Amino acid sequence: MAPQLQLGDLPPAAIPNSAEVYPAVRPGVAAQGAEVYRSLGCNQCHTRQVRQDALLFGARLTETGTNGVNLELPGSGKTNFVNFDLLIALAKVRTDLAIAPIALPSGLAGDTNVAPKFAQFGANLALLKRSDDKSGIARPTTGPSVNELAARRPAEVLAQVGPDAAERAVKLLGDAGAKAELVIYNLGPDMDRGWGARRSVARDFLNDSPVLLGSVRVGPDLASIGTRAPEKFAAPWKFASTNTATELEQHLLVHLYDARLLAKGSTCPSAKYLFDAQKPEVRYAGEPLTLPGKDAPVFPKHNARALVAFLLTQRTDVGLPEAPTPAVAAPAAPAAPTAPAKP
Amino acid sequence: MTSTQPASQTACATAPSVVEVEASCRLPVLFLSFSGVAWLVLGAALALLASVQLYVPTFLEGCPWVTYGRLRPAAINALTYGFALQIAFALALWLIARLGRVPLTNPLGLFMAGKFWNIAVTVGVYGVLAGDASGYDLLEFPLYASLPLFASYACIAAWALVTLHQRTERDMYVSLWFVLAGLLWFPWILSTAQGLLLGWHVPGVVQAVVAGWFGNNLLQIVLTGFAVAVLYYFVPKAVGRPLANPALTQVGFWLLLLVGGWGGLSQLSAVPAWIPAVSGAANVLVIVPVIALLIPLWQTADGSISDAWKASATFRFMAVAAFLLLGVTVRTAIFGGHFTQFTLFAAARTDIIVLGVFGLAALGALHYIVPRLTTGEDNLPSDGLADLSFWAGIFGMLAVGIGFSLAGLGQAKVNADATKDFLVNGVSGIAGALQLVTFGYGALALAALAFLANFALAVRRCCAACCGGAR
Numbered sequence: 101m102a103p104q105l106q107l108g109d110l111p112p113a114a115i116p117n118s119a120e121v122y123p124a125v126r127p128g129v130a131a132q133g134a135e136v137y138r139s140l141g142c143n144q145c146h147t148r149q150v151r152q153d154a155l156l157f158g159a160r161l162t163e164t165g166t167n168g169v170n171l172e173l174p175g176s177g178k179t180n181f182v183n184f185d186l187l188i189a190l191a192k193v194r195t196d197l198a199i200a201p202i203a204l205p206s207g208l209a210g211d212t213n214v215a216p217k218f219a220q221f222g223a224n225l226a227l228l229k230r231s232d233d234k235s236g237i238a239r240p241t242t243g244p245s246v247n248e249l250a251a252r253r254p255a256e257v258l259a260q261v262g263p264d265a266a267e268r269a270v271k272l273l274g275d276a277g278a279k280a281e282l283v284i285y286n287l288g289p290d291m292d293r294g295w296g297a298r299r300s301v302a303r304d305f306l307n308d309s310p311v312l313l314g315s316v317r318v319g320p321d322l323a324s325i326g327t328r329a330p331e332k333f334a335a336p337w338k339f340a341s342t343n344t345a346t347e348l349e350q351h352l353l354v355h356l357y358d359a360r361l362l363a364k365g366s367t368c369p370s371a372k373y374l375f376d377a378q379k380p381e382v383r384y385a386g387e388p389l390t391l392p393g394k395d396a397p398v399f400p401k402h403n404a405r406a407l408v409a410f411l412l413t414q415r416t417d418v419g420l421p422e423a424p425t426p427a428v429a430a431p432a433a434p435a436a437p438t439a440p441a442k443p
Numbered sequence: 444m445t446s447t448q449p450a451s452q453t454a455c456a457t458a459p460s461v462v463e464v465e466a467s468c469r470l471p472v473l474f475l476s477f478s479g480v481a482w483l484v485l486g487a488a489l490a491l492l493a494s495v496q497l498y499v500p501t502f503l504e505g506c507p508w509v510t511y512g513r514l515r516p517a518a519i520n521a522l523t524y525g526f527a528l529q530i531a532f533a534l535a536l537w538l539i540a541r542l543g544r545v546p547l548t549n550p551l552g553l554f555m556a557g558k559f560w561n562i563a564v565t566v567g568v569y570g571v572l573a574g575d576a577s578g579y580d581l582l583e584f585p586l587y588a589s590l591p592l593f594a595s596y597a598c599i600a601a602w603a604l605v606t607l608h609q610r611t612e613r614d615m616y617v618s619l620w621f622v623l624a625g626l627l628w629f630p631w632i633l634s635t636a637q638g639l640l641l642g643w644h645v646p647g648v649v650q651a652v653v654a655g656w657f658g659n660n661l662l663q664i665v666l667t668g669f670a671v672a673v674l675y676y677f678v679p680k681a682v683g684r685p686l687a688n689p690a691l692t693q694v695g696f697w698l699l700l701l702v703g704g705w706g707g708l709s710q711l712s713a714v715p716a717w718i719p720a721v722s723g724a725a726n727v728l729v730i731v732p733v734i735a736l737l738i739p740l741w742q743t744a745d746g747s748i749s750d751a752w753k754a755s756a757t758f759r760f761m762a763v764a765a766f767l768l769l770g771v772t773v774r775t776a777i778f779g780g781h782f783t784q785f786t787l788f789a790a791a792r793t794d795i796i797v798l799g800v801f802g803l804a805a806l807g808a809l810h811y812i813v814p815r816l817t818t819g820e821d822n823l824p825s826d827g828l829a830d831l832s833f834w835a836g837i838f839g840m841l842a843v844g845i846g847f848s849l850a851g852l853g854q855a856k857v858n859a860d861a862t863k864d865f866l867v868n869g870v871s872g873i874a875g876a877l878q879l880v881t882f883g884y885g886a887l888a889l890a891a892l893a894f895l896a897n898f899a900l901a902v903r904r905c906c907a908a909c910c911g912g913a914r
Contacts (some may be wrong), residue, residue: 201470289859300712306646311651316854318787
């Protein structure tokens, strides 16, 4: 009874800044597809539960702020804004990075705007040095420096650290006048495989009946098949055009027809009985399906389209309070080499 | 016979004779036994076909009725309801009648209820193959099959309990504790699960929790309990000694009821974390009652094991079933966690308990009961067929268990490491282990067929004895 007490009244989660809730009730065709999924026993081989090993955090620098000073001579036409406070803050966050010395151009020595800030920077550097010595931090003098980090936007200041370290970093950067945001890392083999942006939770299944979680992964997990990137499929493929939704639908239909057309080693039983070889004599037969390597198209029956519609509703990209997702536009790849996993 | 009968010193004066008791058992027990083992043949055959599809996907392709997603649940439900529970009823009736020294109440009614049970299982398997499966593990039968199933069970259990109430041997032997617990536990979990799933319509993953709770209780308490009941009856009988250490048995019995029902939810991931955690702890704790139940058996048989092994086919089945009970409990406790989640390793627990722990114990018991109920002799007509049934049963069970376990461990490595290719390592790579599983189901079907042939010979011998050889 305890699970019912805990979960019986679980409401759908409101999606921020919209009138929508998650999970939304499935449209009619997808709801019929759920019945096809149950009837054919897809759940005997496919789970719909993404697992997650760890939830870690990071800090990302998005803007350096407006309190930087221009280190180029006025009238030179060039700008080189440097936020001294940000450099100090970054150095406090990333004790493994050098802080490159900055020379004040001689023409600016008398500038009443720049000179005091530069002097303050020198004092702060000395304080930082003292605090480094006190805590036994041996900061390198060469190699990657916080100056390079500050010059890049967005910059992954911290990656895959605990919540406290990440929050401290965001606060320090914010105090320095810059803008920084907390980044979420959902980690685990399932995420590495691209099977989902976050773990599956009870709320994902509020509108399912029966709830077919699946218990064996003879085939890949399907919790996020509706949003999976083509290169993350068991047999990777590529979108040929920008009409990605239609392409994914076609891909899944071909998979239903015969999975071996897409992946040689697949053991998924083909569901050719969900397709007509001849154009059926109905008023609207739908678009024919072109099969790779075959000339004659086939005509998916309603159940095939319904099943694919159901699969396309499978997604884990909606963040929930109990299972947050990384921001959709996370540029993880370009920033990776400069963001080592170190608190 | 009565000298090794446990707790039989204080029989009432009105106690009926053994012959009377066995005569009342003949019709229902033989019927349930025969149809149960026939379901074993059919279920193992369905499971065999399904296992082939795991590595030859084109096998039986193109027909929705025999696609893997329908064959596999049809096989598991046929084995659980057609074979295991049906044989459990046969054994329960027989144990109640023998240990209670009372003729069965209403044998004809029991026979009819058994008949309806078989019809309901047939309808259920047909429904699953037709695509009406409910989608909950071990509860896949559609409503139009599970309601008649429950009704016929109610009749069987009611008459069994009336018989138990009328027993002339008032002391309840250990086996009867487990029989009584199983007879009462099964309707409780079935009605609760069906009520919550189909009546109350609990929302979301609570459904999966309820179905998992039902499946685990069915395996861990009902079927394991019936297997233990059989072990406790036949092991002392085979070695010819009274049961040693009944106090420990009592501890094991209550602990099993207390702890056994909590496990079996570790296949759930999308639920609050405490549910799989509690379940994992219970999976470990259940070792305690299982060991507490096996130690008295060991103490009883210690010293005579090799003699009994040679002398009695029934004892051989019992010894293997006891070993498997320990094995599957330890296996689930040690490897039942996150690593084997979502693999065939975890799924094979159902097969091992239904076919191995309960199945082998039940086959052994039937090797004793069937000859007694036909001509009153101690052994089935053909020793060769009995040996074939035993060795095919053991090797089949081992092949299924080991094959699924190896395949599951292969899948677990892929699940734990994203650098491994899913198709190459997790799908094609486990084909060898799955071929072993196919072989195992074939051997189990052979074991059941060998027993059925022996059964037919025993019936023929009985007819010959009654009618002087006339057909």
